[in-house]
Amino acid sequence: MNGEIRFALGECSLGIVLVAQNRHGICAILMGDEPDALLEALHRWFPGVKMVAHEEAKTALTAVTGLIENPRSNFNLPLDRGGTVFQRRVWRVLQDIPPGETRTYAEVAERMGAPNSVRAVAQACAANRLAVVIPCHRVVRKDGALSGYRWGVARKRALLEREVWL
DNA sequence: TATTCCTGTCCTG
DNA sequence: CAGGACAGGAATA
Numbered sequence: 700m701n702g703e704i705r706f707a708l709g710e711c712s713l714g715i716v717l718v719a720q721n722r723h724g725i726c727a728i729l730m731g732d733e734p735d736a737l738l739e740a741l742h743r744w745f746p747g748v749k750m751v752a753h754e755e756a757k758t759a760l761t762a763v764t765g766l767i768e769n770p771r772s773n774f775n776l777p778l779d780r781g782g783t784v785f786q787r788r789v790w791r792v793l794q795d796i797p798p799g800e801t802r803t804y805a806e807v808a809e810r811m812g813a814p815n816s817v818r819a820v821a822q823a824c825a826a827n828r829l830a831v832v833i834p835c836h837r838v839v840r841k842d843g844a845l846s847g848y849r850w851g852v853a854r855k856r857a858l859l860e861r862e863v864w865l
Numbered sequence: 866t867a868t869t870c871c872t873g874t875c876c877t878g
Numbered sequence: 879c880a881g882g883a884c885a886g887g888a889a890t891a
Contacts, residue, residue, distance in 0.1 A: 785874065804886055808873095819873040821885045826875080840886065847885030855885095 704745060705753035707760040708734050711767045713854050717741065718760040719750070724777030725759050728830040730850040744828060767831055770798040770862045774832055782826060785816075789823035796837045799862040803841045825849055831858065 704726065706719035717737040719727040727744060729737040741750060759776055766774050780790060792810050796802055802810075804824075808817045824835040825847070836855045840846045848855035 783875080808886090813873085816873050817886045818871095818884065819875085819886095822874060822883090825885050835885085838885080842887085845885090849885080852885090 703749040703751055704741075705751050705756045706741065707752065707754075707756035708737070709757075709760045709764055711764045713767060713857055716760065716764055716767070718756055718763050720756055720759055721779055723779035725763075725829065725832070726779040726781065727828045728763055728832060730830055730854060763831065767858075770858075771865055778829060778832065780829060780833070782823075782828075785819065786823040786826055789820055790827060790833045790835075793824070793827075793833055793835055793838065796834055798834075799865055801837045801839050801859065804838055804846075805841055807838055821846070837862075 702722055704719050704721050706717055706727075709716050709718075714730055714732050715734055715737060717727070717729040717731075717734070718725060719741055727741055729740055731737045731740075738750070762774055762776055765772050780787060782790065788811055789807065792807050804817050804820045805814070808814050808820045811820070813819075820838075824838055827833050827835045827849075830836075830850060836848060836858045838846075845852055845855055845859075
């Protein structure tokens with residue numbers, strides 16, 4: 700993670716959204732109730748990296764909020780996912796889940812060819828920095844419970860309900 | 866339903 | 879390198 704990170708803050712129906720990008724693409728999407736908490740989380744993810752509020756990031760912000768409000772809209776801005784090899788494999792499977800559908804952690808693990816890595820899959824979901832764009836909210840527990848969500852289970856539920864109505 | 870055990874991967878010291 | 883944390887799941891009572 701080198702160079703500075705440019706970010707923009709905005710609002711959507713689910714609260715505050717922060718979108719951050721570096722020269723490779725969007726490197727973080729955070730949701731919450733207050734901007735300060737999101738900035739703090741961002742700094743924790745990229746320690747020592749300079750953060751700058753920048754007009755340039757507003758394009759990405761608009762695209763992300765658009766995706767939140769209308770999950771069917773397509774999103775093709777460059778991403779900088781980061782993560783380990785294993786995490787990237789998980790995230791690739793997640794991106795193949797269409798809006799309105801869900802998978803269990805076990806199904807994701809199986810599709811990866813690592814059926815015993817269920818718990819590791821959950822951890823990889825939790826490590827996803829690109830909320831909504833990498834749809835970790837579409838992964839639920841086998842017993843039907845929503846399980847957890849980095850930005851609050853209420854937001855996970857709201858996202859899923861919205862996708863079902865499409 | 867609650868408890869217990871078994872997991873794979875990542876993080877920290 | 880060892881130990882602990884986990885957004886799970888299955889077996890058990």
